[in-house]
Amino acid sequence: MVTAAPGEERSLALALVNTRRLSAGDEVDDLADPRDATEWLRGHDLPAVRLTAEDVSRLTGLRTAVRELLTALAEDRRPSAAAVETVNAAARADAAAPQLAWTAGPNRKWHSTRPGSVEEALATLARDAIDVASGELGEVVRACEAHGCVRLFFREHARRRWCSTTCGDRVRAARHQRLVVEQRERA
Template identity: 30%
Template sequence: MTTLAFALAATIKHDGHGGIADLLSTQEEAAAWLIEHDQLIAQVLGADLGRFVLPNRAETLPNLREDLVRIRGAVRALFARAVAPGEPSTADAARLMSLQDALRMVNRAADRLGTTHLEWADEPVKRWAYRTEDPIELLVGAVGRSAIDFLVSPDRARLRACPAARCVKYFLQDDPRQTWCSPACGNRERVNRHYRKRTSG
């Protein structure tokens, strides 16, 4: 299962050379990410507003990258707090914003999506009233709402931080024996352990 917030959190990863790769390092990459995840955006905003957030050239949206990176920081800080058994990635821990700042940012973002209103023409109907028409604010709001929905869902209990050295990925544990985010991380850690045993003995 992938949610919009989870997909955004995954745009930070290990680069394979001991560093961190940011998949949103340019405005063009942010625009490509936005277009690639249009279905997840539509799940939160609805198909009509999802299309509104995605103009023909998403890379022309001002501040797209900066706003995505900011809300990603809040989501990752909340994921770090929520992971079981409670240990964030050591490669990531020093860069996380405070819990209070992350909560404030996610809640403010989600607030941009508005609330339900009652309308009454022939019959009473409930309609979602958005508080903004700015496409970036809608996108950031959708990430905030997605993060809130994920963190209060049963899936939160399956959230893990990969313990592999330098890995900064979060993943949903599908099996109780699953320790790593991917077989590659598991293999790398087994090789590291074997090397440490050989050099310490």
């Protein structure tokens, strides 16, 4: 089980982007096939109808666009127009309206006109990406600084540089090993 990167619990879009990552030098894709993608949607309380290969392709296409959007934020640059259009198209694929729910206080929830559909899942992910990019969280999106890591996270502490303690430990171990080798060479 992979530890969630900081912020994944607050953003479906960030969790989506991190479904493709490197682990022990191998690429891992949590959306590799319809069964895996359906399971990922279920695990994130999104409509998990039986996905087809075409649905998975649409989901991974959205993931690529959202990664471009969030990476552009982390790098303080403009994202590609194609990525912006892909996210916008997914967001408008399901007409939804905000509804007020009152549980422990006021809470805004989006209600789909196509509940339980792939379009609802994609639109929910796209709307979250738009909220992140245009809101306060966009300012704290960062790429993990560990060599070989491709995950993104929300940097909510000024000293945080890695997406997980595993990446931080790898960087520190590599630094220690480099120092040991340098000391041996000097001796």
